[in-house]
Amino acid sequence: MRIARRPIATAVVYTVAGVLPLYLTSAQAVRLQDDLAFGKTELGLTVSSFWSRRTS
Numbered sequence: 001m002r003i004a005r006r007p008i009a010t011a012v013v014y015t016v017a018g019v020l021p022l023y024l025t026s027a028q029a030v031r032l033q034d035d036l037a038f039g040k041t042e043l044g045l046t047v048s049s050f051w052s053r054r055t056s
Contacts, residue, residue: 022051 025032025047033043 018054021054022047025050 029043032038033040038046
């Protein structure tokens with residue numbers, strides 16, 4: 001019996017690709033706030049607008 005690995009690998013790649021931009025932005029939040037003079041509200045709105053455009 002052969003296990004279908006290609007669909008599993010594809011699902012993992014798409015999951016990582018969908019989450020990675022938000023994770024990287026969140027991980028660099030403090031530096032972004034300092035460099036771009038963003039407050040918490042502006043950064044939250046920016047991330048949420050990106051996320052809503054990405055998922056629609």
